[in-house]
Amino acid sequence: MIPNIHNISQYFHKNINTQRILFFLAFMTFGIGDGLTGALLMSMKGIHAESNIPFRYLFDTYGLAGFMTVKLTFTAMILIAVFIIYRQSNGRCYWMTTGWLAALFIGGIMAITANLQAVMDLAYMSPVSIIALYLIMTFIFVQAGDLVDRKKPILFFNKLRSILPLNHST
16 A cells, blocks of 8 residues: 555654754764764774763773663753753743754764764864864854744843944934
């Protein structure tokens, strides 16, 4: 039996949204991708190639399976916390949580890229730079999402309006 394309299209239009896609992508990049490329980096360059000391210990002591279990559990806990925050707000912080998921997804991509570049002996972004950039992106994306969710200007823009002569009527 061939499924009705219209029904499939309606299902995706109704149930798949930006937040769910970013939830999946954040898990894939920050959880699986960063975990596997980090394990590859440690197995090829030694455990000291990883900058995260607890993850170094996990990989050295429990191997790939223990390392990936903890990495995926940690990622799942972070994502579940975001889901709980969203559900507790009754959908009022949709764009704020979407911004956070976008930052986590981009942070995962940066970590994967740095791990693979280190494995290939290419110049790579330092872990401190990646974390700093991730925190800056998180702040900006979450604040922008909060601004959209509240649908009103933030205090900074109100002050700008009072300082700048935007009203040209005299």
